[in-house]
Amino acid sequence: MPPSTISRVINATNGRDGELVTSQQCIDHIRTQRVNNIGHECISIIRHFQSMTANDKFGLPFAPFTGVNHHRQSTLLGCALLADEQEDTFVWLFKEWLKCMHGIEPDAIITDQDRAMCNAIHSVFPTTRHRYCYWHMQKHIIDHLPTLVSRYGEQFQRYWGLWCNSSSIEQCEGYWVEMKEKFDINEEGDGWLQTVYKCREHWVPCYLKDSFFAGMRSSQRSESINAFFDGYVNSQTQLHEFVTQYKKVVTHRRLSEAHEDFKSLNTKSVMLLGHPIEIQAGEMYTRNMFDVFHTEFKGFGTEFCEELRKDIVEYKVCKFTDRGKWEVVTYE
Structure with missing residues (x-):
């Protein structure tokens, strides 16, 4: 508080008439204390940081396991405080998770491209469908694509879009071969481009159609859970307090789900x-x-089927677009 505020507080709580403390007196007193404290401040600061080191959980990475429930809400499945972010630490974490899940691996998991975590997932969860976070991948693409366009020409961006948004794996592989031939991309060429191609099964949409991700394609829900914890814990929270606060977070999430259950049952x-x-x-x-x-x-309500042939049971499926034109798709 500034000296003027200090003087007002003292005068308001003093209760004696005529004995007012001025702002200048507060300033003089603070100056005197600072002069008398010369030589002792460094020791006090060192002791303060020593105390923080003993009590603080700061520096322990927080790893939440986050999913989505039947209301499309983020739900906290579990969490861990890690000593570091090395591969063996993640291996330990995932093995402990398996114990909690009675040995059942998750069907799918979404993470960023951290190499240590990816290696641990492939080691402990060999049957789990591992997907890279869409948001992180797009960030990498935005960072690297201008350089690739300047190197290979303006047409590269169009072919990149065709490759990334292929409707099938066969089409995707075909576009990649076409890109390599058209832009003379070799195996020893652009390192980042070769890397994203080798890990295409983890992020290109056509490779991920065979797995159910409950509408999730990024690790944003985990990040939102991290942000949610900011209201309950911070870098000064001691470990025993963290357990108590964690229970409060879980209770809050369960109440939120119960509230949606009630609304779904009564509307x-x-x-x-x-x-x-x-x-x-x-x-x-x-x-x-x-x-x-x-x-x-x-969208289904605007479509209809029309039988075209009887011998091979052929139908025409049409959709009336906003521009008044007919889009025709034939299935056999």
Whole structure:
């Protein structure tokens, strides 16, 4: 507090008439204390940091296991405080996680491209589908793509987009061969480009269609959980306090889920067409999941099937676009 505030507080709590403390008196007193404390401040600072070292959990990486529940809410499955971020530490963490899960590996996991963590996942979770965080990958692409465009020409960006957004693995591999030939990319060429190609199964969408990720494609939910913990713990929190605060966080998340459970059980979904599929979804899904279903269902309502041939059962599926044109897809 500034001296003027200090003087007001003292005068307000003093209770004696006529004995007021001025701001200048506060300034003089502080100056005197500082002069008398010369030679002792360094020792006090050292003792302060020694105390912090003894009590602080600062420097212990916080590793949350985060998922998504039936309301599309982030849910905290567990966490750990790690001594470091070395591969053997992650191996220990994942093995302990397996013990908690009765030896059942997760179907899918999303992380950044940390090499130590990736190696540990492949070692402990060999059957788990490992996906790289979309946000981190896009950041790397934004950082490197301008350099690649300047090296290989403006057309490179178009071919890059075709390769990344391929609808099938075969198409993706075909575009890669075409890119290598067109831009004369060799195995000893751009190191980053070769790296992202070798790990394509972990981030290119067409390679990940065979796995269920519950709508997640980035590690943002873990980062949001980290941000959520900021209201409960900080770098000064002692370890025994962390356990108590962690329980509060878990309780808060469970109450949030219970609140959504209550709303889903006590509200009725608004039907768009009254179609049997829509009615069944409204009865089975939670509110948030029914909204996701409705978005798809609205598109379904604009399509129809027309039988074209009887001998091979051929149909024409059409969608009427906003521009008044017909998009035609034929399936056999």
